[in-house]
Amino acid sequence: MGCSLASSLVDLKKELKRSHDPDFLFIEPSEMVVTQELRDVTAMGLRDIRYDIGPFITLVDGPLFEFLWSERRALLLGQVKNADLVAVSRADSIDVGELNKVQQALAGYCSKVIPLSVRSGDGLAEVVKRVCGEV
Amino acid sequence: MRVVSVSGARGSGKTSLIRELTARLSSKGKSAAVIVNEQGDVAYDQNFIQAHDLQVRTIRGG
Numbered sequence: 001m002g003c004s005l006a007s008s009l010v011d012l013k014k015e016l017k018r019s020h021d022p023d024f025l026f027i028e029p030s031e032m033v034v035t036q037e038l039r040d041v042t043a044m045g046l047r048d049i050r051y052d053i054g055p056f057i058t059l060v061d062g063p064l065f066e067f068l069w070s071e072r073r074a075l076l077l078g079q080v081k082n083a084d085l086v087a088v089s090r091a092d093s094i095d096v097g098e099l100n101k102v103q104q105a106l107a108g109y110c111s112k113v114i115p116l117s118v119r120s121g122d123g124l125a126e127v128v129k130r131v132c133g134e135v
Numbered sequence: 136m137r138v139v140s141v142s143g144a145r146g147s148g149k150t151s152l153i154r155e156l157t158a159r160l161s162s163k164g165k166s167a168a169v170i171v172n173e174q175g176d177v178a179y180d181q182n183f184i185q186a187h188d189l190q191v192r193t194i195r196g197g
Contacts, residue, residue, distance in 0.1 A: 005194065012170050012192045017136055020190050022168040024160055025138045026153045030172040031145045038140050051136040059143030059152065068144060079142045089148040118151045124159075131139050131156055 010045045017049045024131065025051070034078030055084035055130045059116070062094040065102045080109045085130050087123055091115035150178040161187040170194055 009027070016025060029038060035056050042053055058079045061068065065088070068076045080086050088094075088102050103113045116123035129135045139156075141149045150171075157167045168190035169179065179191045 008194050009170065012194060013138070016168045016170070016190060016192065020166070020168060021136055022190060023137065023165040024156075024167045025136055026156070026167065026169045027138065027140045028149050028153055028169060028171040029140070029142055031143065031147075033142060035140075035142060038142065042138055042140065051138055053138050056140045057142070057152075059141065059147040059149055061144055061147040064144065064146070072144070076144070083142070087152075089143065089152070116148075116152070118148060118155045124155065127152070128156065128159055131137075131160075133137065 006041045006044065009041055013045050013051070014049055017051060032075070034075070035080070035082040036078070039082060052133070054133075056082065057085045057087065057127065057130070058083040058110075059087055059089040060102060060106065060113075062088045062090045062099065062102060062115075065094075065098070065105075069105060077109055080106055083110055085127065086110045086113045087116035087127065088113060089116050089118075091122060092117040092120045154178070154183065157187050157189055161189075168192070 086106060088099060091099060099115055106113050114123045114126055141153055143149050153169060160167055170192045173193050173195050184191060
């Protein structure tokens with residue numbers, strides 16, 4: 001994320017805080033942004049406005065994991081490392097063996113990997129707790 | 136205001152998760168806003184935005 005993008009993100013954050021002050025502000029970056037970069041940028045702005053930070057959630061596409069692991073591993077790990085929660089998304093589309101493979105592959109890079117499916121609802125309760133700061 | 140980030144590859148379900156979280160938080164009386172990269176903003180349609188009083192901002196290139 002370049003300086004101008006980081007600056008734009010900080011400006012938008014300030015504008016939303018001042019105009020609406022929502023309880024929650026979600027940031028959905030492009031697929032090329034890694035978590036540490038996002039952490040650094042998210043902390044910018046604290047000089048001017050007050051807000052709480054976290055969690056940083058990384059979604060790992062379950063059905064696409066093999067491709068991501070073989071072709072885009074550096075980017076994938078950049079998003080997994082330093083995340084507060086890593087969730088294997090579309091987990092209802094892969095079998096238990098595949099899910100175990102993903103969890104084992106990522107185990108050394110993050111503290112916890114949970115299965116998630118917005119469609120079936122699996123894992124959503126834990127994500128909501130994290131988002132609300134209850135974990 | 137609590138800033139929450141949802142990262143991942145394109146198609147990994149970032150928007151779906153944020154929509155779901157927004158809907159759940161909205162049902163509890165909590166307000167939400169989203170800063171989204173330009174590839175994801177189309178998924179926040181006007182009906183959804185109005186139903187949940189969601190503020191959406193787009194960041195170009197980010």
